[in-house]
Amino acid sequence: MIQRSLRSYLESRLFKGKALLVFGPRQVGKSTLIESLLETQDYLYLNGDDADIRELFFQSTATQLRALVGNKRIVFIDEAQRITNIGLTLKIFTDQLKHVQVIATGSSAFDLSAQINEPLTGRKYECMLYPLSFAELTEHHGLLQEKRLLEHRLRYGYYPEIVTKPGEEQELLKLLSGSYLYKDLLMLEQIKKPVLLEKLLKALALQVGSEVSYHELAQTVGSDNKTVEKYIDLLEKAFVVFRLPALNRNVRNEIKKGKKVYFYDCGIRNAILNNFSPLASRTDVGALWENFVIAERVKYLHAQRQEVTMYFWRTTQQQEIDLIEEQGEALRAYEFKWNEKQKIRFSQTFTENYPGSETFVISPATIETFVGIKYE
Numbered sequence: 556m557i558q559r560s561l562r563s564y565l566e567s568r569l570f571k572g573k574a575l576l577v578f579g580p581r582q583v584g585k586s587t588l589i590e591s592l593l594e595t596q597d598y599l600y601l602n603g604d605d606a607d608i609r610e611l612f613f614q615s616t617a618t619q620l621r622a623l624v625g626n627k628r629i630v631f632i633d634e635a636q637r638i639t640n641i642g643l644t645l646k647i648f649t650d651q652l653k654h655v656q657v658i659a660t661g662s663s664a665f666d667l668s669a670q671i672n673e674p675l676t677g678r679k680y681e682c683m684l685y686p687l688s689f690a691e692l693t694e695h696h697g698l699l700q701e702k703r704l705l706e707h708r709l710r711y712g713y714y715p716e717i718v719t720k721p722g723e724e725q726e727l728l729k730l731l732s733g734s735y736l737y738k739d740l741l742m743l744e745q746i747k748k749p750v751l752l753e754k755l756l757k758a759l760a761l762q763v764g765s766e767v768s769y770h771e772l773a774q775t776v777g778s779d780n781k782t783v784e785k786y787i788d789l790l791e792k793a794f795v796v797f798r799l800p801a802l803n804r805n806v807r808n809e810i811k812k813g814k815k816v817y818f819y820d821c822g823i824r825n826a827i828l829n830n831f832s833p834l835a836s837r838t839d840v841g842a843l844w845e846n847f848v849i850a851e852r853v854k855y856l857h858a859q860r861q862e863v864t865m866y867f868w869r870t871t872q873q874q875e876i877d878l879i880e881e882q883g884e885a886l887r888a889y890e891f892k893w894n895e896k897q898k899i900r901f902s903q904t905f906t907e908n909y910p911g912s913e914t915f916v917i918s919p920a921t922i923e924t925f926v927g928i929k930y931e
Contacts, residue, residue: 557692558695560691560694562588564860573649578660578662578684579684593629599624603638612640612644613640631659632660635659635660650678685857686714687714690926709821712824713822717822728822751778754777755786756827760818760825761828763816764839766813769787796817797819798814798816799849800813801814802866806904806905808870843893848891848922849877853865863881864880866879868888868905885913887912893918
C-alpha cells in the first residue's frame with residue numbers, strides 16, 4: 556500500500572480535543588487514508604452521501620449524538636459537506652462529547668468550509684489531501700523508478716486509481732474528468748450552465764502556463780467576466796484548479812493584476828483536452844512540465860506545513876519568471892525546463908530590483924530537490 560505523507564500528521568492530532576477535517580478532491584483516497592489510520596480502532600462510520608445519515612444529523616442534539624455513538628471513541632463522517640449544519644454538529648462533538656474523536660472528510664470546500672468556519676473556530680485541525688505525489692511514489696518504489704515514470708505522470712497524473720491500474724489510464728481518466736469530479740459543483744444552484752463549465756475547463760487547460768484574462772475567457776466561452784470568475788472560483792474550491800497571482804512591488808512595468816491557472820493533476824488536464832499523446836509529439840510539453848512541477852511543490856509545502864506565498868512574475872516587456880516564492884523576507888525564483896540542456900538566464904530586471912533573491916532551474920534532473928527528497 557502506498558503510504559500517504561499526511562498520515563503521520565493525522566496520527567499526531569488524534570485525541571487532542573479538536574475535530575480533524577480532511578479536504579480534497581473526490582477519488583484522491585481520503586476515505587482509504589482514514590480507514591487505514593483507524594484499521595485497529597473500533598469506530599463509527601457515517602457517510603454524508605446517504606439520505607438517512609443526513610436526516611439523522613438534521614438538528615441533532617448532544618443527547619441524540621451520545622445515543623448514536625454509544626461506546627465508540629471515534630466517529631468518521633465521510634462526505635460531510637452533504638450534511639446540513641455539519642459545523643454545529645461537529646461543535647457539539649468537540650464541546651460536549653469530549654471523549655469522542657470526530658474525523659470528517661469533504662470534497663467540497665465551498666460547502667464544508669462555509670458550514671464549519673464559524674462554529675469550529677479554535678476547535679479543528681484542517682488539512683488537504685491531494686492526488687498522490689512524486690515524493691510519496693519515490694518513498695514507495697524509489698527515486699530511480701519514479702524518474703523513469705516522469706513522462707507517464709505528465710500524461711496520466713497521480714490519481715490513486717490511475718497509478719494502481721496500469722493499462723486503464725485513459726478510460727479511467729475520462730470517467731473521472733467527466734461529471735464525477737464535478738459532482739459537488741453540478742449540485743450547486745450557481746452552476747446553471749454545465750456546458751459553459753465544460754467550455755471553460757477546456758479553455759483553462761489550453762492556457763496552462765500562460766497568463767489568463769477573465770475578459771478573453773468570457774469571449775472564448777460566450778459568457779461574461781463575472782460568470783467566468785465565479786466559475787473559476789468554484790473550480791478552485793472543488794480542488795480542480797488553483798490560481799497564481801502576479802508579483803508586483805518595485806518595478807514600474809510589472810503587470811499588476813495578472814493571474815495564471817493550473818490544474819492539481821496533469822492527467823485531469825489532459826483528459827479534458829482528450830490528449831494523451833507521448834511528449835515527443837506534443838507542443839505543450841513546457842506548459843505541462845510547469846503545471847506538474849508547481850502542483851508537486853504545492854503538495855510538498857502543504858505536507859511540510861510550510862507557510863509560503865506563491866506568485867509568477869512578468870513585465871509588460873514579456874520578461875517572465877515561472878514561479879516566485881515568498882517565505883518571510885526571502886524570495887526564491889524558479890524556472891522550469893523539461894529540456895535539461897536548455898540554457899536559462901534570469902531577467903536582469905528582476906535580479907536588480909529584487910536583490911538577494913535566490914534563483915533555481917528545475918528540470919527532470921533536479922526535481923527531487925524541489926520536492927524535498929534528500930539523498931541518504
